[in-house]
Amino acid sequence: xxxxxxxxxxxxxxxxxxxxxxxxxxxxxxxxxxxxxxxxxxxxxxxxxxxxxxxxxxxxxxxxxxxxxxxxxxxxxxxxxxxxxxxxxxxxxxxxxxxxxxxxxxxxxxxxxxxxxxxxxxxxxxxxxxxxxxxxxxxxxxxxxxxxxxxxxxxxxxxxxxxxxxxxxxxxxxxxxxxxxxxxxxxxxxxxxxxxxxxxxxxxxxxxxxxxxxxxxxxxxxxxxxxxxxxxxxxxxxxxxxxxxxxxxxxxxxxxxx
Amino acid sequence: xxxxxxxxxxxxxxxxxxxxxxxxxxxxxxxxxxxxxxxxxxxxxxxxxxxxxxxxxxxxxxxxxxxxxxxxxxxxxxxxxxxxxxxxxxxxxxxxxxxxxxxxxxxxxxxxxxxxxxxxxxxxxxxxxxxxxxxxxxxxxxxxxxxxxxxxxxxxxxxxxxxxxxxxxxxxxxxxxxxxxxxxxxxxxxxxxxxxxxxxxxxxxxxxxxxxxxxxxxxxxxxxxxxxxxxxxxxxxxxxxxxxxxxxxxxxxxxxxxxxxxxxxxxxxxxxxxxxxxxxxxxxxxxxxxxxxxxxxxxxxxxxxxxxxxxxxxxxxxxxxxxxxxxxxxxxxxxxxxxxxxxxxxxxxxxxxxxxxxxxxxxxxxxxxxxxxxxxxxxxxxxxxxxxxxxxxxxxxxxxxxxxx
Numbered sequence: 001x002x003x004x005x006x007x008x009x010x011x012x013x014x015x016x017x018x019x020x021x022x023x024x025x026x027x028x029x030x031x032x033x034x035x036x037x038x039x040x041x042x043x044x045x046x047x048x049x050x051x052x053x054x055x056x057x058x059x060x061x062x063x064x065x066x067x068x069x070x071x072x073x074x075x076x077x078x079x080x081x082x083x084x085x086x087x088x089x090x091x092x093x094x095x096x097x098x099x100x101x102x103x104x105x106x107x108x109x110x111x112x113x114x115x116x117x118x119x120x121x122x123x124x125x126x127x128x129x130x131x132x133x134x135x136x137x138x139x140x141x142x143x144x145x146x147x148x149x150x151x152x153x154x155x156x157x158x159x160x161x162x163x164x165x166x167x168x169x170x171x172x173x174x175x176x177x178x179x180x181x182x183x184x185x186x187x188x189x190x191x192x193x194x195x196x197x198x199x200x201x202x203x204x205x206x207x208x209x210x211x212x213x214x215x216x217x218x219x220x221x222x223x224x225x226x227x228x229x230x231x232x233x234x235x236x237x238x239x240x241x242x243x244x245x246x247x248x249x250x251x252x253x254x255x256x257x258x
Numbered sequence: 259x260x261x262x263x264x265x266x267x268x269x270x271x272x273x274x275x276x277x278x279x280x281x282x283x284x285x286x287x288x289x290x291x292x293x294x295x296x297x298x299x300x301x302x303x304x305x306x307x308x309x310x311x312x313x314x315x316x317x318x319x320x321x322x323x324x325x326x327x328x329x330x331x332x333x334x335x336x337x338x339x340x341x342x343x344x345x346x347x348x349x350x351x352x353x354x355x356x357x358x359x360x361x362x363x364x365x366x367x368x369x370x371x372x373x374x375x376x377x378x379x380x381x382x383x384x385x386x387x388x389x390x391x392x393x394x395x396x397x398x399x400x401x402x403x404x405x406x407x408x409x410x411x412x413x414x415x416x417x418x419x420x421x422x423x424x425x426x427x428x429x430x431x432x433x434x435x436x437x438x439x440x441x442x443x444x445x446x447x448x449x450x451x452x453x454x455x456x457x458x459x460x461x462x463x464x465x466x467x468x469x470x471x472x473x474x475x476x477x478x479x480x481x482x483x484x485x486x487x488x489x490x491x492x493x494x495x496x497x498x499x500x501x502x503x504x505x506x507x508x509x510x511x512x513x514x515x516x517x518x519x520x521x522x523x524x525x526x527x528x529x530x531x532x533x534x535x536x537x538x539x540x541x542x543x544x545x546x547x548x549x550x551x552x553x554x555x556x557x558x559x560x561x562x563x564x565x566x567x568x569x570x571x572x573x574x575x576x577x578x579x580x581x582x583x584x585x586x587x588x589x590x591x592x593x594x595x596x597x598x599x600x601x602x603x604x605x606x607x608x609x610x611x612x613x614x615x616x617x618x619x620x621x622x623x624x625x626x627x628x629x630x631x632x633x634x635x636x637x638x639x640x641x642x643x644x645x646x647x648x649x650x651x652x653x654x655x656x657x658x659x660x661x662x663x
Contacts, residue, residue: 079581083575083578083579086576087577087578092576098576098660103270112578116578
């Protein structure tokens with residue numbers, strides 16, 4: 001099964017029990033995502049895509065079935081082991097940014113390193129965080145609080161935070177849900193750039209326009225995969241931005257690999 | 259394992275909410291400050307009582323006449339007049355280890371000199387009295403055994419009485435009229451201050467007991483006998499011997515009550531210090547209640563903080579925080595609040611007791627142990643009241659926490 005697949009789900013079920021009711025949120029999903037893919041996970045609310053996303057993000061465990069992440073079965077790990085996996089292998093981007101309030105952009109980006117096994121000095125932390133912030137086009141905003149940043153800038157801080165531990169997989173849950181269309185395109189440009197540098201991106205969205213920036217779309221309905229196809233006419237965020245108001249995302253030649 | 263960074267995280271969170279942190283710590287500051295000040299006052303009072311008890315003299319046995327029940331009426335100490343001069347002489351003669359005996363009679367009366375007069379206490383004593391009480395003279399000389407034998411009209415006076423009668427004049431050698439009998443003042447006592455009962459011990463005239471009985475008070479009974487023993491080891495034995503000697507002299511048959519009361523100074527000291535210990539405990543307990551209230555304040559704020567920061571906790575867990583990291587973070591916040599509050603409280607408490615000693619003239623005594631206990635207790639309050647909110651935070655489900663509005 002380890003044929004270049006970074007993520008593989010094998011017949012995953014997830015059942016919630018609320019009182020007497022049993023809710024079958026995910027019922028039999030098998031999915032393989034290779035290194036370097038850019039997958040949009042789509043579906044209406046209640047389709048099970050959020051549950052699947054939580055399992056992919058190691059925030060939750062499947063009731064039955066297996067989840068192989070980077071060659072290791074993580075479907076039966078305990079809370080703390082899952083936390084370690086999240087820290088090392090997964091970067092999260094949320095719809096509502098989830099930055100710590102009254103905390104500078106730099107400190108927000110440093111957050112995953114606080115819980116990382118590698119011990120860095122204060123100045124190493126700072127240097128590393130600043131480098132990632134520059135790479136998402138936030139040079140000069142290191143000391144700003146989230147309240148002093150626009151929605152797009154806040155989401156870029158969140159992307160920087162997701163990237164700081166050099167994760168295998170970037171998981172984005174409705175990353176453009178709280179952004180206007182232009183800012184959404186900016187964030188998609190960053191995602192596409194990152195993906196070209198080899199980072200696997202999995203993104204939940206219900207907007208077909210946004211899903212068009214991905215390489216592959218997976219549609220879910222009622223807890224199962226309805227269809228799974230490659231995007232034929234892929235949208236290119238960078239060229240859209242250039243054709244529209246020309247405003248570069250980041251300085252030319254910025255290195256996203258850190 | 260990651261306590262260092264977690265410590266920084268916790269301190270940063272406290273700094274983010276400065277006013278709230280200060281107000282929360284204020285509860286502990288007041289609690290610890292109150293404990294320190296109250297225990298300081300209690301200990302100060304205790305030390306003062308102990309010093310006063312010690313000033314009664316060392317290895318002293320007091321024998322009071324009375325508590326007679328012959329007619330069914332108990333008259334209390336010194337009431338019945340059962341102690342005779344001969345009893346004191348017998349003790350002096352027959353009880354081993356006795357180094358001093360003072361026959362004591364007490365009265366209050368008007369004393370006068372020139373156109374000044376003053377109502378004071380008259381003590382009749384033997385010449386041993388000043389040694390027994392360890393009460394040296396500030397000036398002049400005490401009366402002698404010869405004065406006692408001859409019932410001479412001599413006396414020594416306390417500082418208060420002297421200043422009331424003579425003002426700033428030197429009283430030594432002056433004549434003091436006591437019940438119209440002229441007494442020559444031979445000496446002035448060193449001041450002792452207030453007794454445990456608040457009586458001014460320097461408002462006194464001391465004269466040979468023979469003179470007091472013959473010329474001032476009248477009667478042939480002693481109120482009490484003060485006995486000093488050489489060796490504290492012999493105190494118990496001497497006390498028993500005195501009891502059996504006096505029972506024999508007073509012809510008390512076995513099974514009947516004594517017609518006198520014997521107390522030693524240690525018993526009196528124990529009773530007095532027990533009282534002040536109870537007072538210290540009581541003050542400390544009342545102050546302790548405010549410390550507990552401060553702890554509840556911390557718990558309250560930590561619970562609010564956990565609810566408020568549910569999303570933050572979710573984010574931290576999503577990026578790799580273990581439950582123990584979150585637990586440690588909130589515990590450190592609580593313990594920092596309580597122990598910083600504790601340190602400030604200790605400083606405030608010491609300050610408050612200094613102010614009390616300086617302006618209200620209350621003796622206070624801050625011991626290292628009370629400071630250490632107050633500090634450890636405040637840290638313990640932080641752990642105790644911080645644990646529940648911290649555990650609540652650590653037990654949050656990251657998915658729920660991230661979605662929390």
